Amino acid sequence: MIPGNFEYHAPTSLADALALLGQYGDEAKIIAGGHSLLPMMKLRFAEPEHLIDINGISELRGIREEGGMIKIGAMTTENQLIASEILWDKCPLIPTAAKLIADPQVRNRGTIGGDIAHGDPGNDHPAIMLALGASFVLAGPDGERTVPADGFFLGTYYTQLEEGEIMTEIQVPVPPAGSGYGFSKLKRKTGDFATAAAAVQLQLNGDSCTQINIALTNVGPCSFKASDAAAHLTGKVIDDALISEAAEKAMADCDPSEDLRGNIEYKTSMAGEMVRRAIRSALSNAKGE
Amino acid sequence: MAKTHIQFTLNGQAVETLVEPRELLIHVIREQLGQTGSHIGCETSHCGVCTVDLNGASLKSCTVLAVQANGGDVTTVEGLAQSGELHAVQEAFMQEHGLQCGFCTPGMLMRSYRFLQENPNPTEEEIRVGMSGNLCRCTGYQNIIKSIQVAAQKLQAK
Ligand SMILES: Cc1cc2nc3c(=O)[nH]c(=O)nc-3n(C[C@H](O)[C@H](O)[C@H](O)COP(=O)(O)OP(=O)(O)OC[C@H]3O[C@@H](n4cnc5c(N)ncnc54)[C@H](O)[C@@H]3O)c2cc1C
Ligand code: FES
Ligand code: FES
Numbered sequence: 027m028i029p030g031n032f033e034y035h036a037p038t039s040l041a042d043a044l045a046l047l048g049q050y051g052d053e054a055k056i057i058a059g060g061h062s063l064l065p066m067m068k069l070r071f072a073e074p075e076h077l078i079d080i081n082g083i084s085e086l087r088g089i090r091e092e093g094g095m096i097k098i099g100a101m102t103t104e105n106q107l108i109a110s111e112i113l114w115d116k117c118p119l120i121p122t123a124a125k126l127i128a129d130p131q132v133r134n135r136g137t138i139g140g141d142i143a144h145g146d147p148g149n150d151h152p153a154i155m156l157a158l159g160a161s162f163v164l165a166g167p168d169g170e171r172t173v174p175a176d177g178f179f180l181g182t183y184y185t186q187l188e189e190g191e192i193m194t195e196i197q198v199p200v201p202p203a204g205s206g207y208g209f210s211k212l213k214r215k216t217g218d219f220a221t222a223a224a225a226v227q228l229q230l231n232g233d234s235c236t237q238i239n240i241a242l243t244n245v246g247p248c249s250f251k252a253s254d255a256a257a258h259l260t261g262k263v264i265d266d267a268l269i270s271e272a273a274e275k276a277m278a279d280c281d282p283s284e285d286l287r288g289n290i291e292y293k294t295s296m297a298g299e300m301v302r303r304a305i306r307s308a309l310s311n312a313k314g315e
Numbered sequence: 316m317a318k319t320h321i322q323f324t325l326n327g328q329a330v331e332t333l334v335e336p337r338e339l340l341i342h343v344i345r346e347q348l349g350q351t352g353s354h355i356g357c358e359t360s361h362c363g364v365c366t367v368d369l370n371g372a373s374l375k376s377c378t379v380l381a382v383q384a385n386g387g388d389v390t391t392v393e394g395l396a397q398s399g400e401l402h403a404v405q406e407a408f409m410q411e412h413g414l415q416c417g418f419c420t421p422g423m424l425m426r427s428y429r430f431l432q433e434n435p436n437p438t439e440e441e442i443r444v445g446m447s448g449n450l451c452r453c454t455g456y457q458n459i460i461k462s463i464q465v466a467a468q469k470l471q472a473k
Contacts, residue, residue, distance in 0.1 A: 129448030
């Protein structure tokens, strides 16, 4: 299996990459890690005439903390996320989830920016970003804009990223003291995409939950926040009964499609179970258990 | 389509060739450069049999373009033995019966070679996670795990 013909460009600066994107318009595609794009090109689901490789742009890699914000270059690979002390220390949800994405070889290539920009409902970072209240920096011909993750994902392979734009950075507010995270992913085997997965980030004041985000993977046309479930838990001391009720509300928001991973009922009920588990682990994490 | 000139180091030797941008690294290594040790299995980045080392990291060469290796340093299974002496991972796979049909072996060897540099003294669990991108249809994995444990001991004794 070999991709169709294209012309290859390897710019070494963001400005050059944007200029090439501007020049070739919808005939061009960015290649980051290539681990979603190349498989699609082999199958002719994508047939760009110009491929713009952004691996040579070093300014797009790296993780730093600045003004209460963790800033992650879009070209940072999954294995770089897993190796990051800043992330394990300040935002462990990201490397925890990255460890469950694909396998070691794929994680050497696949990037956080590509995982988000691709808009695949099976990709894990979108739900992580929704749970963390992240924002994305998009550079385009007219400069930069920063868009929140909430509202960025519009449908399958459909996001707010516009033609001519490159995602350059992911910005995550550092979760404050008293917060907790949980990530629960069901997959058929190592290296498989999720049958269903849930990401939770919450904030406790004493025993009471002051803020919670619950986001789901692969049980709808794109990742989404289970807002009714979150509203049901906000301002309350979360117990098992509330967790079950919240999971029911999250299941009501699910709209998975049937495939080899299961039928609609199975996927929906697995999503409920992932939500229960992720809330429980976020609670024990926040309590330092 | 116009061909692009690329050059890189393959198993310590400088190589250069002309490729179409769409050609995958595995095809160029096997078909143009004649190093057929790395195999092609799934071609969909699942099985790991095409695993090679590029610039000190394992990757699946069926999902990387040859043009992306331009200027890089590639090692394949042919590059493991040095001056006629097998690498510790090769000796260990032989001693511990870490293969049956041998189809997955080039990928297993290349991944364990890099994995033992990332983690020289791994637990069994860490080996299973570190090798999770490589599939084997024959061995049931048990002897592969043993081979990697023995290779780790051999490398530490050196
Ligand atoms: C065997 C296997 C298992 C996998 N399992 C999982 C899994 O469980 N969970 C998961 O989340 N992912 C999984 N993946 C997908 C993998 O994580 C991909 O690497 C990821 O989806 C895409 O990232 P990439 O850097 O490879 O992007 P590419 O494949 O290079 O690009 C994907 C798309 O995003 C666009 N793009 C990339 N970067 C940018 C940017 N900076 N700005 C604008 N557009 C951009 C490209 O133009 C393209 O359309 C798996 C992949 C494989 C091969
Ligand atoms: S041939 Fe590359 S992973 Fe199977
Ligand atoms: S030895 Fe036959 S596939 Fe592994």
